[in-house]
Amino acid sequence: MLATGVLGAGVCSAPAVLAAPVNASGDVVKVRLGGDATQTRIVIELDRAVDAKVVTRDSETTQQIIALPDVEVGKALSGTGMGLIADWKVESIAGSTRLKLNFKGQGKIYRRFLLPPADGISVYRYVVDIVPGNADTAVEKPSPVPVIAAPASGKTQMASNTSRKKVIVIDAGHGGKDPGALGGNSYEKDVNLAAARTLKASLEKTGRYTVIMTRETDSFVDLPARVRIARNANADLFISLHSDAGGNGETRGASIYTLSDSGTERAARKALVKGDWSLPDMPQSDAVVSRILIDLTQRATKNRSATFAQLVMDHISASTPLLKTNLRQAGLFVLLAPDVPAVLLEMGFVNNKEDEAMLSDPRHREIMMGQVARAIDVYFANEVRYASFAGLP
Structure with a gap:
């Protein structure tokens, strides 16, 4: 269940998701977290598509830093974490916006993907899932979900399954x-x-x-x-x-x-x-x-x-x-x-x-x-x- 009071109407009350509304001074609209010590998710809501890149090594288990190219943030945003994430920060350093995740103990990125606007949702959602650092994801990890970017026309290219009836x-x-x-x-x-x-x-x-x-x-x-x-x-x-x-x-x-x-x-x-x-x-x-x-x-x-x-x-x-x-x-x-x-x-x-x-x-x-x-x-x-x-x- 999602937490009320922050996420709005129609959402059930439970301590499963934390949301940080963001001052609309940049492309970041909201930052949300959900999950527990088994798997934790952080979602960055954005006004634009992003082709994000992990800039830290896979072997780093105390923190991970993800670059968000072309994303603007008016001032540094930060918050306490939940589950496997101790705290997070979105900031601009030398003209580059980065998402920094500090872990409680050891953690690692399980998967990350971008969801375009859909079903009445007007923002892009960059999703990062974190699992414990000792988790075996070699077999369970799914194929990467393609990142969908907006073309120059401003219209969103969306993936669809047309290969079957x-x-x-x-x-x-x-x-x-x-x-x-x-x-x-x-x-x-x-x-x-x-x-x-x-x-x-x-x-x-x-x-x-x-x-x-x-x-x-x-x-x-x-x-x-x-x-x-x-x-x-x-x-x-x-x-x-x-x-x-x-x-x-x-x-x-x-x-x-x-x-x-x-x-x-x-x-x-x-x-x-x-x-x-x-x-x-x-x-x-x-x-x-x-x-x-x-x-x-x-x-x-x-x-x-x-x-x-x-x-x-x-x-x-x-x-x-x-x-x-x-x-x-x-x-x-x-x-x-x-x-x-x-x-x-x-x-x-x-x-x-x-x-x-x-x-x-x-x-x-x-x-x-x-x-x-x-x-x-x-x-x-x-x-x-x-x-x-x-x-x-």
């Missing part, structure tokens, strides 16, 4: 013994499955996606299994299709749901246990660090889900009536995966005559699902995939 999981709501809502002439489960099949065909025509259905027949699939399918497939996007019902049958229009704050907390509790819900590479020995990683992952996932939800509404509005309040949040079970962007689309009210007629019309279904497919195209055209710690705030 995106994996889309389509969930046809209800099924089998669970019929869902009842319309005048149809069951919701049948309307949902027909739409899911149409969307699958539309996506597969492009050749850009691997499409997986949670069910392809009139069968019952429980809610945990639907989420499990998406996570086991390493899905890039999860779309659950439903048909609404309620009131006296006069209400009509489509809406879309993303995960609510209460659902986020529920998902975090599930992710803290081993099994289908746990996050990969999550340290099981430290509950505080584990929760930090979950929170960061969830933040990025929720932002992506919200972006996609808006795109869907923008695209289907050309053919489908929308509810006045059509962007909604709820703690729905199928949205709980902490690392898979997910939405639940209510395509219309099956107990409304006009909506039911539209939802049962193959031609309208083809148009509507084609618009959802185009929303998916736009979403991935703008999507940037980052290496590890993509959700770091």
Whole structure:
């Protein structure tokens, strides 16, 4: 959990992260620390990209100095450390800005990388992870994450994974013994499955996606299994299709749901246990660090889900009536995966005559699902995939 009072709203209280706000007299915006005596992280938030270099020897275990070329700092910045770091200092010496880390006992740099602005975060984040000086990192150390610099135009070049097809999981709501809502002439489960099949065909025509259905027949699939399918497939996007019902049958229009704050907390509790819900590479020995990683992952996932939800509404509005309040949040079970962007689309009210007629019309279904497919195209055209710690705030 992250500390309140310094990092701002929406952050849980715990002594896991310290932050030092910086006077905006240079390129350094904020310095933050987190972790413990097993692994400690320091994050330098910057207004610009940096190609940093370690200037001390690897054998030096009491301190490390990192040069930050082209970074300006109005005056020296310093602070107490935590975990393996005794104290830190960012200063300009002979026109060169340096980050100096003094260790408690012995320490060494495990990895360092730069994260560009993303998911509503406007700053660059230079991240340095420190481990004990006697730690064996020869096998565990991952491949370096490339440093991404801003080109002369000022636009950020961002790394993305385009070497494989995106994996889309389509969930046809209800099924089998669970019929869902009842319309005048149809069951919701049948309307949902027909739409899911149409969307699958539309996506597969492009050749850009691997499409997986949670069910392809009139069968019952429980809610945990639907989420499990998406996570086991390493899905890039999860779309659950439903048909609404309620009131006296006069209400009509489509809406879309993303995960609510209460659902986020529920998902975090599930992710803290081993099994289908746990996050990969999550340290099981430290509950505080584990929760930090979950929170960061969830933040990025929720932002992506919200972006996609808006795109869907923008695209289907050309053919489908929308509810006045059509962007909604709820703690729905199928949205709980902490690392898979997910939405639940209510395509219309099956107990409304006009909506039911539209939802049962193959031609309208083809148009509507084609618009959802185009929303998916736009979403991935703008999507940037980052290496590890993509959700770091």
